[in-house]
Amino acid sequence: xxKINITLKDNQKLYFTSDLxxxxxxxxxxxxxxxxxxxxxxxxxxxxxxxxxxxxDIVFILGDLxxxxxxxxxxxxxxRLNGQEIYVIPGNHDQMKSYHRVDDPRIxxxxxxxxxxxxxxxxxxxxxxxxxxxxxxPLMTWAHRELGA
Numbered sequence: 649x650x651k652i653n654i655t656l657k658d659n660q661k662l663y664f665t666s667d668l669x670x671x672x673x674x675x676x677x678x679x680x681x682x683x684x685x686x687x688x689x690x691x692x693x694x695x696x697x698x699x700x701x702x703x704x705d706i707v708f709i710l711g712d713l714x715x716x717x718x719x720x721x722x723x724x725x726x727x728r729l730n731g732q733e734i735y736v737i738p739g740n741h742d743q744m745k746s747y748h749r750v751d752d753p754r755i756x757x758x759x760x761x762x763x764x765x766x767x768x769x770x771x772x773x774x775x776x777x778x779x780x781x782x783x784x785x786p787l788m789t790w791a792h793r794e795l796g797a
Contacts, residue, residue, distance in 0.1 A: 650762040652735070654706060657769055660732070663700070663707045666739065666784060668693055670725065672715030694728055701730045708764070711739020711784030719749035726752050737762065739784035760784070763791065 656662060669675040670693060673686040683689035701707060707729075713736065714722060726734065735756045738744050747757055761783040781790050 650759055651765065652758075652762055653765045653767075655767045655769055656706070657704075659704060661702075661705045662766060663705060664710060664782075665697075665707065666710035667712045668709075668714075669712055669741070670694075670714045670716075671721075672741075675715070694725075698728075698730045703730050704732050705730070706733045706735070707731045708735045708737065708782055710737050710782055712741045713739075715741060717743045717746045719746045722746055723750045723752065726750060726755055735762075735782075737782055737784055758782070 654662065670690050671686055675681060676683050676686065676689055681689060683692065714725065716722075731754060733756060734754055735758055736742075736747055737758045738747075738760060744757065747755070761781065764780040764782055766778045766780065779791075781787065
């Protein structure tokens with residue numbers, strides 16, 4: 649399993665999201681999303697992303713970002729999203745070959761599962777390290793389960 653180490657700077661935040669389903673018209677009906685159409689949904693989700701996430705932040709997308717496989721459209725989408733680094737873990741609707749064609753140094757493609765170790769530079773928190781297992785799919789077991797962690 650891939651291990652990713654991240655040290656957050658004082659002015660940096662870490663975000664997790666999944667299942668945006670950009671471009672998926674039927675998800676509006678399936679999930680009772682409050683949008684008239686997919687164009688409105690896409691714009692609103694992108695606006696919400698950018699009003700929360702800065703270009704200094706790190707984001708993990710835990711699957712199902714888009715409902716289309718056009719690598720040029722995916723590249724244009726990433727160009728519109730804030731974030732210093734954006735990690736993409738595939739979901740069941742992601743065609744990763746389309747993501748591999750996106751030439752953006754901010755985008756980090758990850759396998760189906762990874763372990764993330766997060767620490768901070770801030771001495772106030774004594775460089776706390778948090779271990780997070782990231783995956784799109786539900787996990788029946790995980791590392792350290794026997795310890796109650």
